[in-house]
Amino acid sequence: MALVWLLLSAVGVLVFTLLPDAFSPAVQDHLPRAIVLTLGVVTGCMVFACALALVIDRYRHNDVTAALHDLALAIHDVRILRHFSRRVAATPVKAFHPLIGDLNGLLDEVEEWQLSLQAKNARLMRTALHDPLTGLPNRAAFRHAVSRVMQDNVARRSAALLFIDGDNFRAINEAWGHAAGDSVLIEVAKRLTVTGGKSERIFRLAGDQFVLILSEINTEHDVQRLATTLSGRLLRPFGLPDGSTAAITFRISYALTCEHETSETLLDLAGKNRHALWQRHSNAP
Structure with a gap:
């Protein structure tokens, strides 16, 4: 019998057909063991690949979770605590890089606006509480x-x-x-x-x-x-x-x-x- 292999990688299916009289009797005696060994190796590779995919997915999940957590903390600090100097830390998740860059840029503008507003209020307060001629408090x-x-x-x-x-x-x-x-x-x-x-x-x-x-x-x-x-x-x-x-x-x-x-x-x-x-x-x- 002869063994014909067909690997359909797209769907992960192995198809094989045994053809009679294609191998010698000695080879035919070891053929079942070879098939079992081959299937075992393939199965082991698939299990390893799945395990590796799960590990990578977990690491990515942790990175995404950490990035979202830092993002939420930054928004909370700015909105509730008025910490306009707060920035979002860099993350390994490349998909978040544009978002973090835009948000930090927006926070830069907000902080600059806040400092400008504070300076303006200080000038107005001084004008309201000081005599313009002598500079003394009024x-x-x-x-x-x-x-x-x-x-x-x-x-x-x-x-x-x-x-x-x-x-x-x-x-x-x-x-x-x-x-x-x-x-x-x-x-x-x-x-x-x-x-x-x-x-x-x-x-x-x-x-x-x-x-x-x-x-x-x-x-x-x-x-x-x-x-x-x-x-x-x-x-x-x-x-x-x-x-x-x-x-x-x-x-x-x-x-x-x-x-x-x-x-x-x-x-x-x-x-x-x-x-x-x-x-x-x-x-x-």
Whole structure:
């Protein structure tokens, strides 16, 4: 008998036909064993191939799972935690490379937009809380700072407000113009800043009205001593753009925060004291 083989690899089928009288008797005796051995080898190869395919598939499955997990974590961190610097790590799964590249590129743009927005908000906040002429914090910033001091029981026991109001500033605007008036206001801010230390914060309320929030005040005498120092600095003539000089008088008043429970009562009394001081100066000969 002769053995004719036909391997249909596309469907994985072995077809063989035995033809009589094609082999010698000796070969025919060993033919069944050869067939069994051949089928065993083929079966073993198929089993090995299947096992290898399962291992490869498992590794690919783990890579895909890890990639999807990292992708989900990145989206969660950006959306929920607002971590705009988060990026998706590289993965061995090539099919994910375009997606990860596009997503990381999008995150780059989002982070850049977020940083730009933060910078813009910071500029707007500074504009809202600072005087554009002198650069000092303005009235809104002052009220916020006073409120924080009054809410802090420790700070409230050792703080004070020192108000500085100009008397004849309008005369400078009328005589030399607004440019001269602006130069005087800038110089006032500089003199107050030079006088102030770490325990003093300076604000411009409006026009020629300034205020200092003092901390680490142990006695009322501490406030009076600083008021005297400020008065000496502010009494010096102010240089004007045309080379001339002008003298300005200032009214200085103060209020101790420890005598009040809320910022409203503190500022109300401070306003009344400033008005009374202005009336005394106006009625003075």
